[in-house]
Amino acid sequence: MGRPPAYDEDSLLSALTECLWDRGYAATPVSLLVEETGVNAASLYARYGSKKGIMLAALEAYAREAIESHRQLLAATPPGVGQIRAVLEHAMACFDDPKARGCFLVNTITSVSEDTPEFSLAVAEAMEIIRRMLREALEAAPDLLPGVKPDEAAAFVQIQIWGIKLLAKLHAAPATAESVIRQTLAALFTEEALSGAHGPD
């Protein structure tokens, strides 16, 4: 096949991530990664060590982007109901994916078997970072209902994000995910904040 194409690290990783996200780890043979990227197996192994190494690099690249996009979302809105609403609505982007791939991190949680505990650890680490960002956002929110604890609420919000992405993957109606968002916000924020943050319906 001759020399591999002159891929830079970032675009190779991005092509590998797309491929593994499309089909999942177990359903993606290395031969398919070779076919999709045009980089031969020996070069892939030289770079990443093994198929597991490729998957871990892809998970880390995806996680970095997910963390960064949450950071930007949270930075773009002042603390309070609007900030958490923005995060939950961001998860609804999964409904616009024509391939209905859902979230690569969530998909990986459920495909982890006893053979691949390192994937579970990588996902847990990324989820922990995002949960911490949510907790800090909730700690700064002036409009939480009395009794709502930011650390518990952060885990609760994160689970709604997973659920919204699973709904998209299951081809549910987007209205179902919208009702999840409404119910989540109503569970955490004062009525006053909720009515203030509503746009015109």
Added chain:
Amino acid sequence: MGRPPAYDEDSLLSALTECLWDRGYAATPVSLLVEETGVNAASLYARYGSKKGIMLAALEAYAREAIESHRQLLAATPPGVGQIRAVLEHAMACFDDPKARGCFLVNTITSVSEDTPEFSLAVAEAMEIIRRMLREALEAAPDLLPGVKPDEAAAFVQIQIWGIKLLAKLHAAPATAESVIRQTLAALFTEEALSGAHGPD
């Protein structure tokens, strides 16, 4: 090799389901199903048509059990907060699985690719039946907060079940799942009902 063991349909299906639930569809070659069940590939294909046919039969068997266990749970408790609490606490059984397999249906949602839309349909159908049972339970609940709509609340509760099972698969602390249950019930039921239904802490 010789003749396959005299498996009855139910125990063969149950062995196939365990195997596919352990590792997921893509990571389970037919050769492994043969090895685990002792039934040769020709017999499996004769019964189920294809590897996809085996998976669909396993999903349907698992779904039947999941639906039946929800039916029993709901029948065992009078309508109201206690009934929904029982359903959510039931999902926490995933934390006791030493293999941390999570839920076969939820795992399948995220491992579905464009090659296997029939799995998505099978899971969606089972989820729809369980959601309908939750909706009927919520319609009969005397202690919902004003404004809570049983159909929306049913979808909301179902997503918490998925989230609790994902937390177990991710080896989160059970206390995190318990806080999800508390927050979910507080979002749906009156304070009076919540304090009445609490056991001694």
